[in-house]
Amino acid sequence: MAVHPISDADAIKPPKTQTGVVGWMRQNLFNGVFNSILTVVILYILWKTVPPLIRWFFIDAVWTTASEACYAADGACWSVIYNNIRFILFGLYPHDLQWRPLAAIVLLIALLVYSRDRRRWRRSLLWTWLAGLFVMGLLMKGGLFGLENVDSTLWSGLPLTLLLSVFGMVAAYPLGVMLALGRRSRMPAIKSLCVVYIEMIRGVPLISLLFMSSVMFPLFLPEGLTINKILRAQIAIIMFTAAYIAEVVRGGLQAISRGQYEAAESLGLGFPQKMRLVILPQALKIVIPPTVGILVSAFKDTSLVVIIALYDLLKTTQSVLSNPKWMGFSSEAYIFIALIYFICCFSMSDYSRKLERELGAGERR
Amino acid sequence: MRDRNISDLMAGTVPFWNDPDKRAIIYQILTLALVAMAAYYLISNTLANLERQNIATGFGFLQKESSFEIGESLIGYSASDTYARALWVGVLNTLKVSFIGVVVTVILGTIIGIARLSTNWLVSKLAGIYIEVMQDIPVLLQLFFWYAIFYENLPSPHRAMTPFAGVFLSNRGFMFPVPESHPAHRYMLLAFAAACIAAWALRRWARKRQARTGRIFPVIRANGCILLGLPILVWTLFGAPTQMDVPELSGFNFIGGVSLSPEFGALLLGLVLYTAAFVAEIVRAGIQSVSYGQREAAEALGLRPGMVLNLVILPQALRVIIPPLTSQMLNLTKNSSLAVAIGYPDFVSVANTTINQTGQAIEGVMLIMACYLCFSLLTSLFMNWYNKKMALVER
Incomplete structure (x- = not known):
């Protein structure tokens, strides 16, 4: 191999076509005939579709007008959101008391942001969460410390969606862990009970469980005793989520090597101590990323309670749209709540990817 | 297994509540009893409630007349069916x-x-x-x-969009023409089934021959010809019927052709x-x-x-x-x-x-x-x- 006589690094810079914007475009957009054609076709399609969409979204859109102006406008009618935002978010909750669910949501977001950092995962955080959930419940329900009592049938909108998913997850998690342990148990009766439960729940759609909760639960109870509609849906969601968590946790249990079990047993630990x-x-710890995945789908699945006529975020939006004044602006309203769902789910799945990287980094070291 | 050996060794010396095998049996009996009790409680409540509200039980209702219409169906159905x-x-x-x-x-x-x-x-x-x-x-x-x-955004049937002749897009759904039914279609279907079997046999033969002699047969091209060619041959034998059943506007909706509902x-x-x-x-x-x-x-x-x-x-x-x-x-x-x-x-x-x-x-x-x-x-x-x-x- 010949040694280059040039010592000056500038003299052997790569050619212009390999660096900078041009080089990047050559490498990433126009490498090969097929890719070049593809790029041109996609750019053309984007050129045709994006500007009209932007015009509809922003330029021709009306934002804060009354509904009459909407029918005249060419663009999107964001006024449907502006005029009904309180009903969409808080639904039937008494108008003057809506600061309370708002405060509960802010508290929930603050807790979530605080727990993002793994260094804060200590026992005290668990107590903080329990206290936080209690305060949230208190803010929603009232009846103590001079807060006016609000009947839970009036809970609706975003707080209901969050309530169903947060409490669903909190209650389903321990149940799921127990089911997973039961499924790995050596006792045939317990094992088969758990297998039947998990496989049955995973085999049916959530909607059938919600139907069960709304039409069958009332029949299960003795005469005179009724449970609140929200609680019934909550039970169905917990039952459903627990089965999925059980399968995820079982994956984690199977990934632990036999040596760990044997080591724990040889130390003389009993079953509860060994597990705990x-x-x-x-x-x-291994299954944190897939568990967050379950949380994301549980959050999305709470929207199904629309079908049994609970006033969650989707239902409040629909009832705004059934108002003759705002009929015909469904796209705008649905895009708005899709944005809310997207922000929540994206931050969760983004966080799970971050965790996966961090935990994976620990494994590789 | 290990638990059993220990319990065998120490048989008679360990009280039963410290023997893992017997404890497992007790746990299982307790769990089953709990589940059975819960089931009994729920079922007895349900039966009492059903009796009180005069709701029939059993699947006898399946044979009764449904008396509701269904918007779209793959088989013949009317409100008088079960x-x-x-x-x-x-x-x-x-x-x-x-x-x-x-x-x-x-x-x-x-x-x-x-x-x-x-x-x-x-x-x-x-x-x-x-x-x-x-x-x-x-x-x-x-x-x-x-x-x-x-x-909300598609027009009413009267102002339906027609991207191609005979194809209509309205808020009643998507209508498009299909070939009018003709005896040739049944034979074309049979021909296609025969072609599938032939294609499968050809692929098997080609694989065997390749394993034996190492010579490759162009299976994909040959099978493509068989699968397409045989039905088309039957179609031409029947005189190539091209009559189409085109949807037409009548009253408030379209008749004829095939329609896919907006739902x-x-x-x-x-x-x-x-x-x-x-x-x-x-x-x-x-x-x-x-x-x-x-x-x-x-x-x-x-x-x-x-x-x-x-x-x-x-x-x-x-x-x-x-x-x-x-x-x-x-x-x-x-x-x-x-x-x-x-x-x-x-x-x-x-x-x-x-x-x-x-x-x-x-x-x-x-x-x-x-x-x-x-x-x-x-x-x-x-x-x-x-x-x-x-x-x-x-x-």
Whole structure:
């Protein structure tokens, strides 16, 4: 191999076509005939579709007018959101007390942001969460410390969506772990009960469980005793989510090597201690990313309560749209709540990817 | 086993509550007793409630007249038919939307998954955005969105859009012409079935010959000719009938041709676009799971690019792709139950109407669950068969 006589680094710079904007475009957009054609076709399609969409979205759109102006406008009618935002977000909750669900939501977001950092995952955080959930419940329900009592049938909109998913997850998690342990148990009766439960729930759509909760639960109870509609849907969601969590946790339990079980047993630990001190801390750590995935789908699935006529975020939006004044602006309203769902789900899945990187980094070291 | 040895050794010296085997039996008896008690409590309550509210029990209602109409049906149905037939119409509608949905989803998802891996920056980024956005919006909301788009933005039948002659798009649905029924069609179908068998036999023969002599037969081209050629031959033998059944406007709606309702369209579109995002991620992960060395090794053997994909990459990628793909297909089938929210008469929707009319909630919900459990069971049977077939043959 010949040695280059030039010592000056500037003299052997790569050619202009390999660097900078031109080089990047050559490498990423026009490498090869097929890719070049593809790029041109896509650019053409974007050129045809994006400007009209932007015009509809922003330029021709009306934002804060009354509904009459909307029918005259060419663009999107964001006024449907502006004029009904309080009903869409808080639904039937008494108008003057709507600061309370708002405060509960802010508290929830603050807690979530605070718990993002893994260094804060200590026992005290668990107590903070329990206290936080209690305060949120208190803010929603009232009846203590001079807060006016609000009947839970009036809970609706975004708080209801968050309530169903947060409490669904909090209650489903321990149940799911127990089911996973039961499924791995050596006792045939317990094992088969857990297998039947998990497979049955995973085999049916959530909607059938919600139907069950709305039409069958009332029949299960003795005469005179009724449970609130929200609680019934909540039970169905917990039952459903627990089965999925159980399968995820089972994956984690199977990934723990036999040596860990044997080591724990040889230390003389009983079953509860073995699980609590040795196995579960490792198994649950492995399955954090898929668990967040379950949380995301549980959050999305709460929208199904529309079908049994609970006033969640989707239902409040629909009832705004059934108002003759605002009929025909469904796209705008649906895009708005799609944005809310997207922000929530995206931040969760983004966080799970971040966790996966961090935990994976620990494994690789 | 180990527990048993210990207990054998120490038989008689350990009190029964410290013997793991006996303790396990006690735990199980306690659990079963608890479950049985809970079941007894719930069932006795239910029976008492049913008696008090005068609700009939049992599946006798299936033979009664349903007296409700169903918007679209694959088989003949009217309000005077039985509940059983109405429910069967629902099952067929669920299967219809699931089957078409699964086929379209796999195609679309594969395209997007491959696009995500493209070296073209624009294509890869667009696919990434699509996947992220679709995965993070509830499928029910997407269904409502598409239904609203169809219902609010499409014109009435009188002002229907006609992108091609004979094809109409209005808020009553999508109408398009089909060939008018002719005896030739039945024979064409038979010819196609015969062609399928012939194609299968040819492929078998070609493989055997290749194994014996090493000579390659152009199976794909030959089979394409057989599958297309045989039905067309039969069609020409019958004098090439080209009469079409074109939809025509009459009164407030179209008659003739084939129509897809806006409910069906919205359901199919929503399910396909949502599930395709998940399928794309599965396909991407599957292709990435095949190490680059495999491709290099195949190229070093002198295989052509098409053969590299067919003989080396795909068989390995499919082993990773198929299991999660099947569970996505099952998810699509389960999500098709959301049809009840936009008024497409699928099984859940018909069962819901049945529950409302007869008041027999328990039987109705049990039917829904049994139906979907059947789908799941069939899918997992298929999965087991496939896993066994595809399992790596290890030394």
